[in-house]
Amino acid sequence: MVFKKPRDWALDLALALTAGIALLAVMMVAVVLATGAPCVADAPERPQEPKITAPGPKVQDCQTRELAKARDITGEHEVRVDWVTPEAANRELQGEAAGWTEPGRVVIVTDTPCEYVAAVAAHEFGHVAQNRSAGSIPQAYWRYGAKEMERVAQCFATAFDLHTYEAYGVTVWTDCTGYEKAAASELLKWVR
Numbered sequence: 001m002v003f004k005k006p007r008d009w010a011l012d013l014a015l016a017l018t019a020g021i022a023l024l025a026v027m028m029v030a031v032v033l034a035t036g037a038p039c040v041a042d043a044p045e046r047p048q049e050p051k052i053t054a055p056g057p058k059v060q061d062c063q064t065r066e067l068a069k070a071r072d073i074t075g076e077h078e079v080r081v082d083w084v085t086p087e088a089a090n091r092e093l094q095g096e097a098a099g100w101t102e103p104g105r106v107v108i109v110t111d112t113p114c115e116y117v118a119a120v121a122a123h124e125f126g127h128v129a130q131n132r133s134a135g136s137i138p139q140a141y142w143r144y145g146a147k148e149m150e151r152v153a154q155c156f157a158t159a160f161d162l163h164t165y166e167a168y169g170v171t172v173w174t175d176c177t178g179y180e181k182a183a184a185s186e187l188l189k190w191v192r
């Protein structure tokens with residue numbers, strides 16, 4: 001005779017509840033990670049470039065042309081570039097900048113004079129290449145350090161002989177140290 005153990009409904013219920021609570025906990029952690037991660041990554045992702053003043057809240061034809069020129073000269077055609085008004089930039093950055101780099105996009109402020117747009121874009125493309133090379137923006141900060149990250153991006157821009165603005169002590173290629181020249185040259189492999 002086979003003894004059939006009666007179902008223990010209380011145990012089943014307890015197991016189901018435990019499983020349910022565990023699943024909820026995992027989902028909550030996933031939600032916190034998903035929504036919290038960008039905030040953590042946000043802080044170092046917006047290097048504030050020196051402000052270059054000029055009028056004009058709208059994108060001018062010469063700015064569009066200069067951006068296209070920066071793409072052609074550097075070879076960076078993949079990253080998205082968005083224009084924002086100085087007001088929006090001030091709101092987003094809580095400070096002044098000609099441009100900055102975020103995951104997946106570069107932002108250029110619309111009051112950047114035409115003659116500097118290509119240099120600003122190239123500098124930001126340097127950051128894009130740094131981030132690809134290191135794996136992420138925080139990792140790039142870790143690799144270069146905040147100061148060298150900026151100087152190497154600026155060296156990347158000056159390497160193309162664009163009309164560059166003074167930033168981080170680098171206006172022309174010869175302002176770069178041997179390390180910075182090597183690091184900027186290495187970035188050429190990471191433009192897309």
Ligand SMILES: [Zn+2]
Pocket residue numbers: 047048049123127149150153
């Ligand atoms: Zn920068």
